[in-house]
Amino acid sequence: MYDLWTIPAFPLAGFLVLALAGRWLRRPYAAAVVGVGSVGLSALVALAIAIRFLVAPPEGDAVTQTLWTWIAVGDFRPAVAFYLDPLSLVMVLVITVVGALIHLYSAEYMLGDPGYSRFFAYMNLFVCAMLVLVLADDLVLLYLGWEGVGLCSYLLIGFWYADPANGAAARKAFVVTRVGDAAMALGLFLLFRELGTLNVQEAMARAEAQWPVGSGLAVAAAALLLGGAVGKSAQIPLQTWLPDAMAGPTPVSALIHAATMVTAGVYLVARTHGIFLLAPAVLTVVAVIGAVTILAAGASALTQRDIKRILAYSTISQLGYMFLALGVGAWAAAIFHLMTHSFFKALLFLGAGAVILAQHHEQDIFKMGGLRRRLPVTFTVFVIAGASLAGFPLVTAGFYSKDTLLWAAWASERGGFWLWLAGLVGAFVTSLYVFRLIFVVFLGEPRAPIDHRPGYRIKVPLVILAVLSIVGGFVEIPATLGNLPLFTDLLDRALPAPELAHGGLAGEYALQGLAAAASLAGIALAWVLFVRRPRPEEHPEEFPGIGHRLHRFWLDGWEFDRLYDAVFVRPFLALARINRDDVVDRLYAGLAALAVLGHRAVRVTQNGRLRWYAAALALGTVIVVAWMGLS
Amino acid sequence: MTGIQLEQVLVLAAVLFVLGLKGLLVRRNVLFMLISIEIMLNAAGLAFVAAGARWGQADGQVFFLFILTMAAAEVSVGLALVLQLHQQFKTLDADAAAELRD
Amino acid sequence: MTVLFYVAATVAVFATAMTISRLNAIHALLYFIVSLFAVAMIFFLLGAPFIAALEVIVYAGAIMVLFVFVVMLLNLGREAEEQERHWLQPGAWLGPVGLAAVLLLELGYVLAQGSGAPATAGAVSPREVGRVLLGPYLLGVELASMLLLAGLVGAYHLGRRDKDAAR
Numbered sequence: 001m002y003d004l005w006t007i008p009a010f011p012l013a014g015f016l017v018l019a020l021a022g023r024w025l026r027r028p029y030a031a032a033v034v035g036v037g038s039v040g041l042s043a044l045v046a047l048a049i050a051i052r053f054l055v056a057p058p059e060g061d062a063v064t065q066t067l068w069t070w071i072a073v074g075d076f077r078p079a080v081a082f083y084l085d086p087l088s089l090v091m092v093l094v095i096t097v098v099g100a101l102i103h104l105y106s107a108e109y110m111l112g113d114p115g116y117s118r119f120f121a122y123m124n125l126f127v128c129a130m131l132v133l134v135l136a137d138d139l140v141l142l143y144l145g146w147e148g149v150g151l152c153s154y155l156l157i158g159f160w161y162a163d164p165a166n167g168a169a170a171r172k173a174f175v176v177t178r179v180g181d182a183a184m185a186l187g188l189f190l191l192f193r194e195l196g197t198l199n200v201q202e203a204m205a206r207a208e209a210q211w212p213v214g215s216g217l218a219v220a221a222a223a224l225l226l227g228g229a230v231g232k233s234a235q236i237p238l239q240t241w242l243p244d245a246m247a248g249p250t251p252v253s254a255l256i257h258a259a260t261m262v263t264a265g266v267y268l269v270a271r272t273h274g275i276f277l278l279a280p281a282v283l284t285v286v287a288v289i290g291a292v293t294i295l296a297a298g299a300s301a302l303t304q305r306d307i308k309r310i311l312a313y314s315t316i317s318q319l320g321y322m323f324l325a326l327g328v329g330a331w332a333a334a335i336f337h338l339m340t341h342s343f344f345k346a347l348l349f350l351g352a353g354a355v356i357l358a359q360h361h362e363q364d365i366f367k368m369g370g371l372r373r374r375l376p377v378t379f380t381v382f383v384i385a386g387a388s389l390a391g392f393p394l395v396t397a398g399f400y401s402k403d404t405l406l407w408a409a410w411a412s413e414r415g416g417f418w419l420w421l422a423g424l425v426g427a428f429v430t431s432l433y434v435f436r437l438i439f440v441v442f443l444g445e446p447r448a449p450i451d452h453r454p455g456y457r458i459k460v461p462l463v464i465l466a467v468l469s470i471v472g473g474f475v476e477i478p479a480t481l482g483n484l485p486l487f488t489d490l491l492d493r494a495l496p497a498p499e500l501a502h503g504g505l506a507g508e509y510a511l512q513g514l515a516a517a518a519s520l521a522g523i524a525l526a527w528v529l530f531v532r533r534p535r536p537e538e539h540p541e542e543f544p545g546i547g548h549r550l551h552r553f554w555l556d557g558w559e560f561d562r563l564y565d566a567v568f569v570r571p572f573l574a575l576a577r578i579n580r581d582d583v584v585d586r587l588y589a590g591l592a593a594l595a596v597l598g599h600r601a602v603r604v605t606q607n608g609r610l611r612w613y614a615a616a617l618a619l620g621t622v623i624v625v626a627w628m629g630l631s
Numbered sequence: 632m633t634g635i636q637l638e639q640v641l642v643l644a645a646v647l648f649v650l651g652l653k654g655l656l657v658r659r660n661v662l663f664m665l666i667s668i669e670i671m672l673n674a675a676g677l678a679f680v681a682a683g684a685r686w687g688q689a690d691g692q693v694f695f696l697f698i699l700t701m702a703a704a705e706v707s708v709g710l711a712l713v714l715q716l717h718q719q720f721k722t723l724d725a726d727a728a729a730e731l732r733d
Numbered sequence: 734m735t736v737l738f739y740v741a742a743t744v745a746v747f748a749t750a751m752t753i754s755r756l757n758a759i760h761a762l763l764y765f766i767v768s769l770f771a772v773a774m775i776f777f778l779l780g781a782p783f784i785a786a787l788e789v790i791v792y793a794g795a796i797m798v799l800f801v802f803v804v805m806l807l808n809l810g811r812e813a814e815e816q817e818r819h820w821l822q823p824g825a826w827l828g829p830v831g832l833a834a835v836l837l838l839e840l841g842y843v844l845a846q847g848s849g850a851p852a853t854a855g856a857v858s859p860r861e862v863g864r865v866l867l868g869p870y871l872l873g874v875e876l877a878s879m880l881l882l883a884g885l886v887g888a889y890h891l892g893r894r895d896k897d898a899a900r
Contacts, residue, residue, distance in 0.1 A: 635735055635738050635778065635779070638844050638845065639738075639742075640775070640779070641844050642840075642841060642844055643742045643745070643746070643775070645837060645840040645841065645844065646746055646837065647745065647746065647749055647768075647772075648840075649833045649834075649836055649837045649840070650746070650749045650750060650753060650833070651749070651753070652829070652832075652833050652836065653753060653826075653829045653830060653832075653833040654752070654753030654754075655829075656828065656829035656832065656833070657753065657821070657825055657826055657829045658753070658820075658821070659820045660758075660816075660817060660820070662758055662800075662803075662804065662807075663753070663758070663761065665800075666752065666753075666761055666762065666765060666800065667753060669765070669796065670749055670752065670753070670765065670768070673768075673769065673772060673792065677772055677775065677776075680776055680779060680781050680784055681779055683781075683857070684779040684780050684781060684857065687857065688857070689857050689861045689862045689864075689865040690865065691781075692781050692783065692784045692857060692862050693862060693865055693866055693870050693873075695784050695787075696784075696787070696862075696866070696877075697873060697877055699787060699788075699791055699792060700877040700880060700881060701877070701880060702792070702796060703791065703795065703796055703881065703884070704880050704881050704883065704884030704885075705884070706796050706799060706800070707799065707884050707885070707887075707888035708884050708887045708888050708891065710799060710800070710803045710888070710892075711887065711888040711889075711890075711891035711892035712891055713803065713807075714803065714806070714807070714891075714892050715891055715892070717807055718894070723807070723809075723813075
């Protein structure tokens with residue numbers, strides 16, 4: 001019997017202890033032990049379960065553990081049940097292992113912060129919610145985890161709530177993802193109404209039986225679910241929240257906005273692939289959204305000055321890759337990239353955190369420099385992570401995952417030239433911006449003194465993640481280089497394999513070569529621009545005409561914020577202003593005013609004058625006698 | 632033994648009552664208002680006595696007795712109040728004491 | 734007999750009308766006493782001699798005298814009469830007269846539908862009244878005496894002349 005419930009139970013217990021007793025855990029040491037320990041235990045359990053699963057796979061390649069029936073209303077009986085198959089196994093491992101490392105890192109990073117135990121409480125709750133999300137057997141439970149991570153994201157982005165800007169960023173994240181969540185909820189309603197169940201496997205089976213490929217219902221359901229995924233994974237058009245979400249502490253950005261929460265959208269599409277396969281049009285949209293996002297976010301990343309915003313746009317771009325893979329039917333490739341991305345992106349964020357700590361919380365890269373010699377460990381891991389992100393050939397995990405992805409984009413039936421080209425150009429741009437970051441921050445002349453050297457709690461996770469960023473790719477060696485598709489083999493037991501339409505081995509070699517070339521070309525260009533010459537980008541206003549405006553445009557994230565502000569926010573505010581006096585409330589206020597008016601009218605008779613009262617009495621007598629006499 | 636009709640006496644009582652009422656409504660001096668009230672009480676008593684005499688019973692007269700008693704008590708208290716009013720407000724204007732209002 | 738009644742009635746009505754329209758308080762009171770005498774006469778005609786006597790003794794003799802005393806106590810002089818004249822404009826009569834006239838008409842209408850029974854079925858002797866008072870109406874008598882006591886105490890308390898009387 002697989003005790004799946006223990007995996008999310010440990011972080012939940014950690015959250016409860018910290019939330020209820022955090023005030024009494026006076027020494028931060030205790031809060032850290034609880035916070036890190038709970039996720040660490042979860043990781044160990046997950047590893048044990050993974051070993052058991054891989055060594056002796058259960059029947060049907062999946063195992064379900066039902067805890068209890070959550071709701072029982074008529075035909076609607078979602079159960080609290082956990083479902084473990086290769087897909088969720090990979091996700092659980094990523095979440096717990098990377099999560100544990102990040103928790104350990106935060107033990108030192110957040111030292112001295114007055115909200116220390118609160119931080120770990122929120123982080124633990126987040127991990128629990130995310131685990132529920134990936135382990136959920138039922139879409140309703142998945143939605144619970146979905147909302148839970150959204151809530152924790154809000155709490156953690158706005159962690160330093162004293163500054164209203166942080167609160168605004170947290171609200172923005174919540175509201176934008178809420179748009180997606182609403183679409184997803186509608187999708188769930190549609191699925192339940194048409195299929196009668198929200199159990200994932202059941203629903204997919206029934207959908208395949210009931211809906212013909214390309215039917216309107218399938219398209220609608222898939223599109224609505226895609227809406228939720230787009231919001232959570234910060235794809236265009238709902239990507240505006242992620243750059244601003246960097247207002248939260250760096251470990252938060254590492255965990256939530258690089259490794260786990262933003263990948264929930266990718267996971268959702270992969271998990272409900274059965275429905276998406278019934279709507280090829282939607283899958284095409286997924287791929288196109290991914291491709292567009294790769295390029296747009298990459299261009300924006302190229303112009304940013306804030307170290308975390310560069311990484312934020314990079315995340316958006318890499319998520320675009322995953323969506324591209326999903327769209328062309330390379331489900332396993334997308335998850336593979338998800339895993340490697342979580343390694344090197346988390347590492348990049350954690351390294352950036354170490355840099356920020358060392359530079360008095362300065363985040364503008366043009367105010368840093370020459371950190372290579374003074375933060376050697378950080379520099380090394382950063383280069384490894386950056387290389388992995390750029391897809392440096394052969395020795396980095398990123399190379400293998402991106403290569404698999406690009407090959408699928410070219411070769412699969414739903415793929416094609418343009419999608420592949422977008423991925424290739426994106427790889428070039430990725431390489432360019434990440435090495436721009438590395439060269440500017442670590443090479444050159446030192447600009448500011450070192451403030452805080454990272455201790456072992458920061459260095460250990462960095463090193464572990466660096467190792468993973470290298471070896472993580474070796475589980476999936478393509479046919480051209482040795483043919484060891486361990487990962488794909490594993491996931492093909494849960495997800496359908498891509499249908500390759502064109503291209504053979506020779507094509508694969510060629511494409512690999514091109515991908516490697518793109519990656520190296522980016523590094524070279526970055527070297528030329530940012531090491532050899534004095535840094536031109538420090539003063540973008542000195543760019544000639546269109547260059548300056550384009551730079552500005554990309555810096556502002558293609559001005560989506562401006563667009564949304566004009567189209568949604570302003571009209572809504574105008575409406576709110578019109579209704580400022582609250583029409584409905586006026587009605588009730590009117591009733592009250594009427595009562596007061598009536599009172600004032602009747603009050604005239606209480607004038608204290610004796611003769612008035614006598615006259616009233618007389619009048620009354622007249623009326624009574626008349627009534628009695630005439631009846 | 633007399634040819635007086637009940638209705639005639641009652642009409643007389645009504646006339647007297649109405650006159651008292653008119654006096655109450657017209658006059659502003661509290662003293663006159665009290666006198667008008669006495670007029671009305673007297674008229675009511677007349678009606679009672681007449682009604683009692685119609686049936687030849689003593690009840691009407693008894694009731695007039697009670698009215699009389701009540702009028703006496705009321706007059707004493709009322710005049711005491713008039714004296715107080717005069718002392719406080721230096722006037723007998725009924726409208727002077729109009730502060731018991733909203 | 735009927736003539737006596739009509740005469741007494743006329744006197745009563747006239748005297749009452751004069752009462753309510755006088756400017757001088759003492760004049761009004763004197764007119765009212767005349768009215769009371771007339772009403773006492775009518776009581777006598779109705780066969781209620783005891784009540785007629787009481788009317789004169791108590792009402793005219795005690796209550797009205799009390800009124801006179803108070804008026805004299807208030808020492809209203811010329812300016813009071815002036816004020817009365819000022820207050821008693823002809824226009825002030827309009828409302829009350831109208832209201833009272835309506836009431837009178839109504840009462841008259843109601844009474845006109847009467848049975849036309851004679852007013853007296855014989856005199857009722859004081860003995861009869863006394864027997865009834867101490868019989869069925871005993872409780873009422875007791876209550877009336879309590880009322881008088883209350884009136885007494887109240888009048889004493891309210892009529893005090895010290896600075897902070899009638900608290």
